Amino acid sequence: MQRKGGFLVSQSIQTLMVVGAGQMGSGIAQVAAQAGVRVLLNDVKPEFVQKGLANISKNLVRNVEKGKMAQDEMDQVLSRIQPSASLADVKDCDMAIEAATENMEIKTSIFKQLDSAAPAHAILASNTSSLPITEIAAVTQRPAQVIGMHFMNPVPVMKLVEVIRGLATADEVYQTVHSLAERMGKTAVEVNDFPGFVSNRVLMPMINEAIYCVYEGVAAPEAIDQVMKLGMNHPMGPLTLADFIGLDTCLAIMEVLYEGFGDSKYRPCPLLRKYVKAGWLGKKTGRGFYVYS
Ligand code: CAA
Numbered sequence: 001m002q003r004k005g006g007f008l009v010s011q012s013i014q015t016l017m018v019v020g021a022g023q024m025g026s027g028i029a030q031v032a033a034q035a036g037v038r039v040l041l042n043d044v045k046p047e048f049v050q051k052g053l054a055n056i057s058k059n060l061v062r063n064v065e066k067g068k069m070a071q072d073e074m075d076q077v078l079s080r081i082q083p084s085a086s087l088a089d090v091k092d093c094d095m096a097i098e099a100a101t102e103n104m105e106i107k108t109s110i111f112k113q114l115d116s117a118a119p120a121h122a123i124l125a126s127n128t129s130s131l132p133i134t135e136i137a138a139v140t141q142r143p144a145q146v147i148g149m150h151f152m153n154p155v156p157v158m159k160l161v162e163v164i165r166g167l168a169t170a171d172e173v174y175q176t177v178h179s180l181a182e183r184m185g186k187t188a189v190e191v192n193d194f195p196g197f198v199s200n201r202v203l204m205p206m207i208n209e210a211i212y213c214v215y216e217g218v219a220a221p222e223a224i225d226q227v228m229k230l231g232m233n234h235p236m237g238p239l240t241l242a243d244f245i246g247l248d249t250c251l252a253i254m255e256v257l258y259e260g261f262g263d264s265k266y267r268p269c270p271l272l273r274k275y276v277k278a279g280w281l282g283k284k285t286g287r288g289f290y291v292y293s
Helices: 023-034 046-065 071-079 087-092 104-117 133-137 171-183 199-215 221-232 238-245 247-261 270-278
Strands: 015-019 038-042 081-084 095-098 123-126 146-151 160-165 187-192
Touching: 015 023, 015 087, 015 104, 023 038, 023 046, 023 071, 023 081, 023 095, 023 146, 038 046, 038 087, 046 071, 046 081, 071 081, 087 104, 095 104, 104 123, 104 133, 123 171, 133 146, 146 171, 160 171, 171 187, 199 221, 199 238, 199 247, 199 270, 221 238, 238 247, 247 270
Parallel strands: 015 038, 015 095, 038 081, 095 123, 123 146, 160 187
Antiparallel strands: 146 160
């Protein structure tokens, strides 16, 4: 193994634990395994891990059917991903990427457990979409080795990884994670730790404003989405995108911006709060700004 300044240099990340086997975690596990990294896919229940593995298989089979991947390559990718039922398995890993629920208590509990079980050289990353990396790092004994690695949904398709430096993140750790993202076929963009980073500080107020347009009767959801798709060349309109991301996630991110900056320009639209209270969370619950069968 190569080391620099006490940390592994990029090429040395060989074994990675992904914590959380949902949509984001399974996507991260897939692109890591495709990059030749051995992956332990962890979740609180074995059936969640199995669901994540099924999602990965489905994506890879689609690639094989389209002629974008050979069958034996797919088999190799799948053989690199092992299920894990315990965070203690991180003892054999060079790095962990946490992609669990967007809740500070859950994340800090995971980071404390990872920190106590991981080898001294291991890097601990969070895929959080807006929670503060510096605060997560502060619950560990290795804040210099904690970093944000924010993938976009759907992970196998989207090119960006926002790499977020916490206040204490070491340069070598940033370089290692930057290179790992590039090995995964992504473009890493460096960002400092402020509420919402860059992606959600820019994206979420736009989505929130689109929801205000519905709330104030400016236009129907379809019309708002059409304006942004046809007028601004966005691949999805903001309300379709909000449904796709999950309205609970959108609200949680707006709350982080609102509280983090203390600025009323980030106040979540009351209609967004109402939809979340109603359980209309978007595509995943079958109803948001649109109805899904
Ligand atoms: N998983 C894996 N692959 C997927 C996929 C998924 N969930 N959805 C689509 N794809 C693949 C398709 O298989 C297809 O692959 P090929 O080119 O190899 O055929 C390709 O993506 C394009 O898909 P489609 O032709 O079906 O549909 P499309 O052209 O409309 O693209 C899209 C779908 C890529 C999702 C596109 O609509 C898009 O870019 N939407 C915006 C997505 C976006 O903004 N994501 C960021 C959300 S914000 C976020 O993630 C951060 C946060 O913190 C909230």
